Amino acid sequence: MKKVLIAVDDTKGSKAVLSVFKNLVRPPQEVLLLHVQRLEGKSLMIDMLGDAELSTLRESLSGTEYKEELDRKSEQILNYYKRELEDGGLISIRTMIRDGIEADEILKVAEEEKVDLIITGANENKGMMRIIAGCLPSEVERRSKVPVLVGKDENAAEVYGLQGAAQKI
């Protein structure tokens, strides 16, 4: 296997990619670490933007403090994952930052770089939130042409769920 694309973000669910990668995947020749910046934060507006509007948004954001903050954050995220992977004995790691719609960008990079496998973290949205905001792994899995590994981490399961809280009360 040559190239593996690992899509990461700052959620806990994303950390599952590390253990999954370490334990289950044959060591590849190259690892691509990709972080997609959400220009709109948690707003769902971005799903409605077309290419033209997205590029306008990008232009108007470039150079602003907000964008710098985003860049700094993505550097941090990528550095964290890079370090973790390097500790595992990997040498050739390439990091990448994109902005825009997450699933679209992941698939675009996968196509451009001709990767053999995409690894994403688990989705944390449940119930109503999932219906509204959707599920990134599912979307990538549906539209991808290459195998998709969805990382899950049992340890990352909720420590205090709604039920736990209710019991305590």
Place this chain on the structure above:
Amino acid sequence: MSKVLIAVDGTKASTAVTSTFYNSVSRPERLILLHVEKLEGRSLMVDMLGDAEMTTLKESMAGTEHKVALDEKADKILSYYKHEFENSGAGEIVTMVRAGHPCEEILKVAAEENVDLILIGNSERKGLSRVISGSVAREVQKHTKIPVLVAKRPPSCEEPYSWRDAIAAVSVTSAIVFALFLFGTFVHR
């Protein structure tokens, strides 16, 4: 790395698990090949049955010709995949046949055997049929706490002639014929 569960069925999409396993997965100590028989064939009724009805159905099916045929088919599928994986370097290959709801059975076996990875092929359903019957891969991925690797069939060769090409060919040909016709009348005069 110890246990991998591979869910297979008789579809073409399912054959993608072989190449994906060889390419991407590190060799496990134990490989479980699971085939889930759909007792109702392609009917979607199975999604609506509760546990009680399911057991009744299983009981009433036991020993019938249909069930025997299903078992034969399951054996065939599993022996095919077992053969495929024999030289993979995996420690021990176990085959399993279950009956019932595919997603539930896969999750049950995964929990019982305490597997580390579920590998599953992707049904390439599109549009309405996907909305109606859903995707087993998606459902498994949604309900489990175990990593899921969804295998994809390499994009089959693109259709050599699509309808666009056909229209283009027809229009170019008719344009040429028309031009020749005009040229002919022009020269004739």
